[in-house]
Amino acid sequence: xxxxxxxxxxxxxxxxxxxxxxxxxxxxxxxxxxxxxxxxxxxxxxxxxxxxxxxxxxxxxxxxxxxxxxxxxxxxxxxxxxxxxxxxxxxxxxxxxxxxxxxxxxxxxxxxxxxxxxxxxxxxxxxxxxxxxxxxxxxxxxxxxxxxxxxxxxxxxxxxxxxxxxxxxxxxxxxxxxxxxxxxxxxxxxxxxxxxxxxxxxxxxxxxxxxxxxxxxxxxxxxxxxxxxxxxxxxxxxxxxxxxxxxxxxxxxxxxxxxxxxxxxxxxxxxxxxxxxxxxxxxxxxxxxxxxxxxxxxxxxxxxxxxxxxxxxxxxxxxxxxxxxxxxxxxxxxxxxxxxxxxxxxxxxxxxxxxxxxxxxxxxxxxxxxxxxxxxxxxxxxxxxxxxxxxxxxxxxxxxxxxxxxxxxxxxxxx
Amino acid sequence: xxxxxxxxxxxxxxxxxxxxxxxxxxxxxxxxxxxxxxxxxxxxxxxxxxxxxxxxxxxxxxxxxxxxxxxxxxxxxxxxxxxxxxxxxxxxxxxxxxxxxxxxxxxxxxxxxxxxxxxxxxxxxxxxxxxxxxxxxxxxxxxxxxxxxxxxxxxxxxxxxxxxxxxxxxxxxxxxxxxxxxxxxxxxxxxxxxxxxxxxxxxxxxxxxxxxxxxxxxxxxxxxxxxxxxxxxxxxxxxxxxxxxxxxxxxxxxxxxxxxxxxxxxxxxxxxxxxxxxxxxxxxxxxxxxxxxxxxxxxxx
Numbered sequence: 197x198x199x200x201x202x203x204x205x206x207x208x209x210x211x212x213x214x215x216x217x218x219x220x221x222x223x224x225x226x227x228x229x230x231x232x233x234x235x236x237x238x239x240x241x242x243x244x245x246x247x248x249x250x251x252x253x254x255x256x257x258x259x260x261x262x263x264x265x266x267x268x269x270x271x272x273x274x275x276x277x278x279x280x281x282x283x284x285x286x287x288x289x290x291x292x293x294x295x296x297x298x299x300x301x302x303x304x305x306x307x308x309x310x311x312x313x314x315x316x317x318x319x320x321x322x323x324x325x326x327x328x329x330x331x332x333x334x335x336x337x338x339x340x341x342x343x344x345x346x347x348x349x350x351x352x353x354x355x356x357x358x359x360x361x362x363x364x365x366x367x368x369x370x371x372x373x374x375x376x377x378x379x380x381x382x383x384x385x386x387x388x389x390x391x392x393x394x395x396x397x398x399x400x401x402x403x404x405x406x407x408x409x410x411x412x413x414x415x416x417x418x419x420x421x422x423x424x425x426x427x428x429x430x431x432x433x434x435x436x437x438x439x440x441x442x443x444x445x446x447x448x449x450x451x452x453x454x455x456x457x458x459x460x461x462x463x464x465x466x467x468x469x470x471x472x473x474x475x476x477x478x479x480x481x482x483x484x485x486x487x488x489x490x491x492x493x494x495x496x497x498x499x500x501x502x503x504x505x506x507x508x509x510x511x512x513x514x515x516x517x518x519x520x521x522x523x524x525x526x527x528x529x530x531x532x533x534x535x536x537x538x539x540x541x542x543x544x545x546x547x548x549x550x551x552x553x554x555x556x557x558x559x560x561x562x563x564x565x566x567x568x569x570x571x572x573x574x575x576x577x578x579x580x581x582x583x584x585x586x587x588x589x590x591x592x593x594x595x596x597x598x599x600x601x602x603x604x605x606x607x608x609x610x611x
Numbered sequence: 612x613x614x615x616x617x618x619x620x621x622x623x624x625x626x627x628x629x630x631x632x633x634x635x636x637x638x639x640x641x642x643x644x645x646x647x648x649x650x651x652x653x654x655x656x657x658x659x660x661x662x663x664x665x666x667x668x669x670x671x672x673x674x675x676x677x678x679x680x681x682x683x684x685x686x687x688x689x690x691x692x693x694x695x696x697x698x699x700x701x702x703x704x705x706x707x708x709x710x711x712x713x714x715x716x717x718x719x720x721x722x723x724x725x726x727x728x729x730x731x732x733x734x735x736x737x738x739x740x741x742x743x744x745x746x747x748x749x750x751x752x753x754x755x756x757x758x759x760x761x762x763x764x765x766x767x768x769x770x771x772x773x774x775x776x777x778x779x780x781x782x783x784x785x786x787x788x789x790x791x792x793x794x795x796x797x798x799x800x801x802x803x804x805x806x807x808x809x810x811x812x813x814x815x816x817x818x819x820x821x822x823x824x825x826x827x828x829x830x831x832x833x834x835x836x837x838x839x840x841x842x843x844x845x846x847x848x849x850x851x852x853x854x855x856x857x858x859x860x861x862x863x864x865x866x867x868x869x870x871x872x873x874x875x876x877x878x879x880x881x882x883x884x885x886x887x888x889x890x891x892x893x894x895x896x897x898x899x900x901x902x903x904x905x906x907x908x909x910x911x912x
Contacts, residue, residue: 202705202708206705210696403694403695404688404690404691405692405693407686408692408750408753409709410661411659411661411681411686605623609623
């Protein structure tokens with residue numbers, strides 16, 4: 197056990213100290229920060245542009261009834277339509293609102309603008325026009341508008357999920373997002389860290405240090421130490437990413453002045469509500485067991501080959517279930533989380549880590565989750581057993597072109 | 612010290628070791644000889660517990676070989692290598708700790724060895740920045756730093772340049788004098804006679820010969836002598852106590868290779884020759900290990 201700890205320590209420290217690791221760890225939060233900064237910038241930009249709206253009101257029914265806002269300023273003009281159009285054409289951000297004498301007909305009111313995107317204001321203008329027109333008609337019909345405002349209710353619908361534990365509020369969007377993010381993260385990290393394990397094994401083989409090491413420790417201990425060490429590197433990276441991203445987006449998203457406002461990350465976790473513990477622990481479980489299951493296979497592949505170029509024929513069958521699960525999950529399964537296909541794929545250990553992630557936001561029956569988790573544990577113990585038997589022979593084999601037949605033979609070798 | 616009993620090891624389709632038994636005494640330098648593919652490395656891997664035999668047993672200091680013995684053995688494989696991207700000092704500490712040393716102890720011992728082999732200046736360098744000779748020294752240090760009772764070297768002199776090979780040889784002899792038992796494999800016979808107390812000869816997965824170098828050589832003495840004389844060429848009349856196997860005439864001397872007749876001694880030869888010619892040299896021809904090796908192997912084939 198002490199030796200496994202030593203191996204874990206070496207695998208961890210040599211990787212964490214690498215420049216590539218530090219760079220990646222810093223780069224991702226920077227990218228996230230940049231993304232938030234751009235979004236914030238665009239939002240601000242839109243808010244700040246002041247649009248002058250020239251109102252050409254033919255019979256003056258709307259005169260003086262428009263309300264100016266941060267981005268809109270209404271100016272009443274009295275010019276022929278063609279002259280007014282020319283004026284607006286000279287200023288990019290300006291809009292001409294033409295209200296003919298009769299507004300009853302459809303399409304009678306028109307907005308003219310030079311830039312297409314300023315036309316998005318048309319919706320705002322339309323609702324304002326309608327409000328004014330309604331008010332006008334109410335006055336005409338002798339309805340007390342003040343009375344009416346008092347009666348008018350203001351109902352906002354809130355989404356409530358009905359569960360056995362009683363109704364609880366849940367933001368479905370945040371759960372979706374977590375499920376998707378979980379599936380993508382698991383898929384990615386299985387590839388990234390699995391490949392790191394494989395490369396580590398190949399490195400030991402090609403540098404020929406392997407025989408020195410296995411004269412001190414058992415091959416299984418070495419494999420285990422490497423898998424755990426690399427796994428911890430992955431965990432460190434994730435934790436750092438989340439921490440740094442939270443801090444960085446706090447700065448960017450808060451816009452400097454409004455520090456009281458929670459960062460986007462905090463908002464996201466708040467939106468998840470009470471589910472967060474359940475969903476995050478599921479994520480951690482499937483990340484961990486999925487990683488253990490696949491990295492053992494990657495280690496076996498690494499042990500069988502002499503160089504990375506030879507790995508391709510073995511990598512394909514390992515990657516296949518992952519890609520399959522991933523593509524199905526994001527394209528179809530999230531729409532049918534309780535379909536038989538989704539249920540089965542979330543129980544089979546090879547695809548479960550990804551498919552289960554997109555199912556979890558929609559609620560998974562206890563027995564399915566239990567069975568899936570049990571099979572995940574059984575699955576990684578099984579692949580680790582197979583992998584370690586191939587590994588112990590493979591690491592000492594040089595110059596033999598590996599094949600599946602050969603690997604089966606190795607599996608049946610006695611100690 | 613090390614007792615290997617009836618080891619059988621089979622790989623799919625072929626037998627690597629077929630009922631091999633060996634005894635290595637404490638303090639010996641033991642040579643494991645044989646052509647390539649004879650099973651030397653397979654045997655060494657079994658002693659190192661890298662693989663296990665199909666049948667047969669290995670005893671270490673009278674105990675059945677187990678994991679606790681790993682720290683008492685130092686092993687330098689034929690295929691040598693270290694982590695290329697790791698600093699040499701740190702790597703040596705790691706390897707020493709895998710052999711059960713504490714960090715402080717490892718650093719202390721490593722300092723001693725690094726100074727002895729004059730590589731202390733390279734402590735913080737990565738392996739890939741070192742010269743080949745430097746790497747080999749480091750490899751040797753990692754083999755012996757934990758002061759093993761048994762040092763196993765697989766083809767120790769292959770891959771070393773002559774200067775380093777000599778250096779390593781001296782270090783091996785010194786460690787042996789301090790009490791370490793050495794087991795090494797080689798197919799280079801000249802190093803055997805120089806170093807080994809005992810040998811075992813493996814061929815095609817079987818042990819075909821073992822014993823002390825002296826006794827093996829004695830048993831292969833076949834009463835052959837080399838004689839150099841000056842004067843006229845000998846005219847042999849048939850009463851001489853030997854047969855001439857080979858005769859070489861040089862400008863001013865002759866060399867003959869003779870085989871003594873049954874019961875005759877070198878003294879008889881001299882007595883016969885002294886009245887007839889001037890003898891410059893008489894030397895017994897003892898077969899070299901190389902000749903014994905070739906004779907033994909070709910006889911079996």
